[in-house]
Amino acid sequence: MTYSQPETNAATVARDPEAIIIAKGVHKRYDNDFHVLKGISLTVNKGEVVVLMGPSGSGKSTLIRTFNGLEPYQEGKIEIDGTEISHNQKGIELIRREVGMVFQQFNLFPHLTILKNVTLGPIHLKGLSQDDAEAQAMELLERVGIAPQANKYPGQLSGGQQQRVAIARALAMEPKVMLFDEPTSALDPEMVREVLDVMRKLAQSGMTMVCVTHEVGFAREVADRIIFLAEGELVTDTTPDKFFNNPEEERIKQFLSQILH
Amino acid sequence: MEYSFDFSVIADNFGLLLSGAWLTLKMSLLAIAFGLIIGVIGSLFRTSGNPLLNGIALAYVEVIRNTPYLIQLFFIFFGLPSLGLTLSAEQAAILSLAINFGAYSTEIVRAGVESISKGQIEAGLAIGFKKLAVFRHIVIPPALANVYPALIGQVILAVLFTSVVSQIAAEDLTYAGNYLNSRTFRSFEIYFTIALMYLAIVWIVKALAYLIELRFFEFAKYRK
Ligand SMILES: Nc1ncnc2c1ncn2[C@@H]1O[C@H](COP(=O)(O)OP(=O)(O)OP(=O)(O)O)[C@@H](O)[C@H]1O
Ligand SMILES: [Mg+2]
Numbered sequence A: 001m002t003y004s005q006p007e008t009n010a011a012t013v014a015r016d017p018e019a020i021i022i023a024k025g026v027h028k029r030y031d032n033d034f035h036v037l038k039g040i041s042l043t044v045n046k047g048e049v050v051v052l053m054g055p056s057g058s059g060k061s062t063l064i065r066t067f068n069g070l071e072p073y074q075e076g077k078i079e080i081d082g083t084e085i086s087h088n089q090k091g092i093e094l095i096r097r098e099v100g101m102v103f104q105q106f107n108l109f110p111h112l113t114i115l116k117n118v119t120l121g122p123i124h125l126k127g128l129s130q131d132d133a134e135a136q137a138m139e140l141l142e143r144v145g146i147a148p149q150a151n152k153y154p155g156q157l158s159g160g161q162q163q164r165v166a167i168a169r170a171l172a173m174e175p176k177v178m179l180f181d182e183p184t185s186a187l188d189p190e191m192v193r194e195v196l197d198v199m200r201k202l203a204q205s206g207m208t209m210v211c212v213t214h215e216v217g218f219a220r221e222v223a224d225r226i227i228f229l230a231e232g233e234l235v236t237d238t239t240p241d242k243f244f245n246n247p248e249e250e251r252i253k254q255f256l257s258q259i260l261h
Numbered sequence B: 001m002e003y004s005f006d007f008s009v010i011a012d013n014f015g016l017l018l019s020g021a022w023l024t025l026k027m028s029l030l031a032i033a034f035g036l037i038i039g040v041i042g043s044l045f046r047t048s049g050n051p052l053l054n055g056i057a058l059a060y061v062e063v064i065r066n067t068p069y070l071i072q073l074f075f076i077f078f079g080l081p082s083l084g085l086t087l088s089a090e091q092a093a094i095l096s097l098a099i100n101f102g103a104y105s106t107e108i109v110r111a112g113v114e115s116i117s118k119g120q121i122e123a124g125l126a127i128g129f130k131k132l133a134v135f136r137h138i139v140i141p142p143a144l145a146n147v148y149p150a151l152i153g154q155v156i157l158a159v160l161f162t163s164v165v166s167q168i169a170a171e172d173l174t175y176a177g178n179y180l181n182s183r184t185f186r187s188f189e190i191y192f193t194i195a196l197m198y199l200a201i202v203w204i205v206k207a208l209a210y211l212i213e214l215r216f217f218e219f220a221k222y223r224k
Helices: A060-066 A092-096 A113-125 A131-144 A159-171 A189-204 A216-222 A239-244 A250-259 B008-012 B014-046 B051-065 B070-085 B089-114 B117-128 B131-146 B148-168 B171-183 B186-217 B218-222
Strands: A019-029 A035-045 A049-053 A073-079 A100-101 A179-183 A210-211 A225-230 A235-237
Touching: A019 B089, A035 A060, A035 A073, A035 A210, A049 A060, A049 A216, A060 A179, A060 A210, A060 A225, A060 B171, A060 B218, A073 B051, A092 B117, A100 A159, A100 B117, A113 A131, A113 A159, A113 B117, A113 B131, A113 B171, A131 A159, A131 B117, A159 A179, A159 A189, A159 A239, A159 B117, A179 A216, A189 A210, A216 A239, A225 A239, A225 A250, A235 A239, A235 A250, B008 B014, B008 B186, B014 B089, B014 B148, B014 B171, B014 B186, B089 B131, B089 B148, B117 B131, B131 B148, B148 B171, B148 B186, B171 B186, B186 B218
Parallel strands: A049 A210, A049 A225, A100 A179, A179 A210
Antiparallel strands: A019 A035, A019 A073, A225 A235
16 A cells, blocks of 8 residues: 555655655645545555546546646645646646656647657657657557558547557657546547557556556556545545455445446 | 720830739738748737737737728838838838738637647647647647638738739839839730739749648648
């Protein structure tokens, strides 16, 4: 168990040298005053795969998006590899380079070829030469099985292929942690597997991953921990075995009965 | 009605007409290039979410789109010297055309920028680009592609607008025509030819636009 309880005094928290994401008492309200995150605390350690589950509207996307500053938060503290994401988001770009993100809708850049989608960040943000960036990109595209499509445009690829490119694009920045927000929810069933296979390989390679997904097979097999959110609160943080086979909370049982068939 | 057509006036003065046409084409291309830069910056201001920048761009667009171009031209050529800024007729023509085209293109490009999904922008931010770099690398190229037909329509109007600059004696195609007409009174032959030459210039501009589309917007074919 690496989940740490909410602290009243953040300054006294001993830092786990292996921790990559530390969230402490994170509160977020939307502009309309909707209280979406109600004091979330959790730690993700190097090499861990954490799966976030919870009913629709429970705040999973919001939470995962606070980890790279796409959602600002008002109270509490989030640290990525020892660097705090300040509430005013100063210097957030540097943190984002360390945190890869994969979206439900892929969000590839339609005007760039697959290859250029992957090299854009490394060329402009890491100062790689075009040749080096392309060599690295081709290696990544090879890994996700899209190398033959390198010179096509996103619009020419299937959803599953696009999502694998999106993973390669994020990996090209050599992030310390990868965030996935329902990466297979927008895919036709026959394409879900090819994306999950890539994610599984990525997990085996030791990448730290936080995934919002309702893919039970993936979660059982790959996740080190399952975190369950409901109504903006962290309900449980446990092993897949315990979560799926021995859930204690009524809310989890109810949720599982919904997603398991 | 007895009028014997005599196109020899055209043949004899074709060099003059050609140099006028060349200036028209040159002014058009320069004004469109500068105007497009203004339009891109204007659209950035308009969509920045910053009330001051938005206000500046909006005021610019309102003033230019709701006043006659001829007055804008006169203001720049005859008015600005009072502030110590004296421009040649050609410079004043290009500047005023660019400012005019910039206002129209600001609104066209803004529509393109607003057509880009939030997801694209977030993907750029998530990689670690700053907002301005996201605008430059991720938003503007597909935004321009999305509004390209509207933009080309405005470009053609800008080319046709250039005929007004003969009013400040910039020696464009219309000026050359007026000059020949006042000397030869061959109005039919002259303005018929001038019209054809404008048509040719517009076709040249359209051909260039098409080449640009092929070169930069190839991807647009594949969008769903
Ligand atoms: N910009 C916003 N303004 C106001 N409320 C919002 C905004 N974005 C999300 N919400 C609300 O916040 C709550 C949590 O949203 P979030 O997208 O994080 O949920 P989720 O757990 O990811 O749900 P899903 O499984 O449907 O993706 C929802 O009730 C949603 O309506
Ligand atoms: Mg969600």
